Amino acid sequence: MRRLLELPRRLRRADGSPFPQKRPARLARRHCTILVLALTSSALAGEPAGLATTRSDLSAKDQARVTAVTRPTTDFSRPEPFELMQGGAGTSRKDVGRDAFSQSSANITFEEEGTFKLGNALFRKNWVSSPSSTQASDGLGPLFNERACQNCHLKDGRGRPPQGDTGTTSMFLRLARDATSAEEKSAIANRDLPNFPDPTYGTQLQEVAVPGLRGEGRMRVDYRERQVTLADGTALSLRKPIYSVTDLAYGPLDPRTTLSPRLTPPMIGLGLIEQIAPADILAHADPEDLDGDGISGKPNIVRDALSGEPTLGRFGWKAQTATIRQQAADAFAGDIGISTPEESKHWGDCTTAQAKCLAMPNGVQARLGPVEAPPPVMDLVTFYSQNLAVPARRDLAAPDVLAGKKLFYEIGCVSCHTPKFVTRRDAPDKAQAFQLIWPYSDFLLHDMGPDLADGQAVGDATGSEWRTPPLWGIGLTEIVNGNSFFLHDGRARSLTEAILWHGGEAQKARDRFVAANGAERDALVKFLESL
Structure with a gap:
């Protein structure tokens, strides 16, 4: 395999003095890829x-x-x-x-611009709890983090950590534990699952719930300042976050469950x-x-949900998702509690330990199909996200x-x-x-x-x-x-x-x-x- 990355052998500081160099690579990337x-x-x-390790296109x-x-x-005297x-x-x-x-x-067609705007409308749409008179919009939750995609991806950009009483709109806690039994380890090795959710609270902490139900709990972030002094004497302070969950509504977390904060990333490109x-x-x-x-x-390497084949993960903080469509389906299910053809979870991330949650009505409408967000919705949201x-x-x-x-x-x-x-x-x-x-x-x-x-x-x-x-x-x-x-x-x-x-x-x-x-x-x- 050809190497796309080959650093210049001799680079210097802005003042002309040599800068410490990393050791040049000596082996071909082809062997590494194999x-x-x-x-x-x-x-x-x-x-x-x-x-594929070669480009057939x-x-x-x-x-x-x-x-x-x-x-x-290797030329830094002007833009490339x-x-x-x-x-x-x-x-x-x-x-x-x-x-x-x-x-x-900028290079999509006039017709595609219309499709983009329809996708944008759905991306900004607030879902409501069932049953509702706005049947095309109900199905929210029962447990959820937000009511619309745009509310997490603020202006299609980056989220922020909670500050004071501002809430966790655009950051949530992923809940998971490692495999322990031979059967679980086999499932991970076979790429059937990336890890295992908390048995009570599922794959992520959901702080909000529909009427008649309690949210799962609240993320708490405490910071400890750490002083850093740079080589020229400049002093800076870094803040080290410590995460916990308060006000748990359905009992304790499994002691093996880890908390991973995830800020929503920008949507561009x-x-x-x-x-x-x-x-x-x-x-x-x-x-x-x-x-x-x-x-x-x-x-x-993840298993593609549609083809069943192993494929390259490229989206998400840990590259755990292969396609934009699957990323959108996961967000609909986990963040909003909406089922899609890709993730037919009408009750979102509710677990069997949350019986009251599973007893709540869902938003499936027979005239729209077997899920709350049918294929046309996914098509439009995916197109919007892609463009x-x-x-x-x-x-x-x-x-x-x-x-x-x-x-x-x-x-x-x-x-x-x-x-x-x-x-x-x-x-x-x-x-x-x-x-x-x-x-x-x-x-x-x-x-x-x-x-x-x-x-x-x-x-x-x-x-x-x-x-x-x-x-x-x-x-x-x-x-x-x-x-x-x-x-x-x-x-x-x-x-x-x-x-x-x-x-x-x-x-x-x-x-x-x-x-x-x-x-x-x-x-x-x-x-x-x-x-």
Whole structure:
């Protein structure tokens, strides 16, 4: 397998002095990819489409073009060709404002724009409890976190942790435990389940309930401040969150249940991510760190709910979901309590231990089909989610942005935050086909060290591993969402704090950031803010 990521051999600081270099990779990614697939499952013979290690959609000429255009730059004196349009031809060039993440892909058709708007209406729709006179909107809960998709994905952007009495609208606690019996371990190995829910409270804590029922409890977050001093003497404070649940309504949690906070991520560019060829993501996998660079990204291989085949997970904080449609179905069921053809859970996340919950009416209407959100609803919400445009870059030619980009490469950030990909030429939607995109993610799992560990395994992801989140749009967080909370639980209150929390495989990059001078660190942040 060709290598898409080959760092320059000799990079220097902004002042010309040499910067510590990571050890160059010595082994071909091809062997790493073959190894990860062999380790993942012995039943993958025949190269399922979702795990293909070669690109069948490209001619030899196209493959050469893709290899050339996705090779990381060594020239930091000016922007790269097409860098402005980080979401390809679908990039939004509209004025930046609070709706910067809510624009449709610029290259969809007029007819598709109508479909996008219908999907947006459903994404913003508030569901109501059953029975209701608005039969097309009932079925909420009985236990839930929010009444509409948009209420969690605020302005299609990033969520925030609870503050005081503001509630947990856009962050929730995932509940799960590891397999214990041989039967459970077999189910995990066979990818039938990613882990096991709490026997009473299910897969996530739901704080709200329909009339006549109590919410499950409330998330509590306590912070402890931690002082950090950088190499130049700059002192900063980081806040370490501690999670617990109060006011449990249905008895105690299982003592084996772990709590994993999950902040809602931005919605932009999802359709483009879905069309990155599996081979191009797997080309970066090196689970045994055979090249000795300290980075051992690995894929989360999941079982596709529709085909039943093992495939590449690429969505969610632990890359536990393969498709946007499945991600939407999981959110309908877990966050709102709405059943879909993909997740026919009319009572959402209610468990057998919650008999009163299961006795509540649901919103299934015979004239609309056997689920509360029938296929047309899922089609529209999925299309909307696939076509939220990535905003154009800003200030990409500014000297400090270019200097920050250089430092981003020098200290090794691109080892996980892969700058660019070219999507599949045979993508089912032309708007996402053969697009050069700049997500700055490899979409693989990486061990981020004990400080960021949640202790919760999800499929192939261990309790200290997280998917590399895309960085495009990160500089607009404050404008769109009115805050600067980052990482999976929003503990970081700035981009600098987010970097300082990096550990594990990212420890060396973090330490190089700490060792840089103030001007260099400011430049790197300026680069991130330009994305």
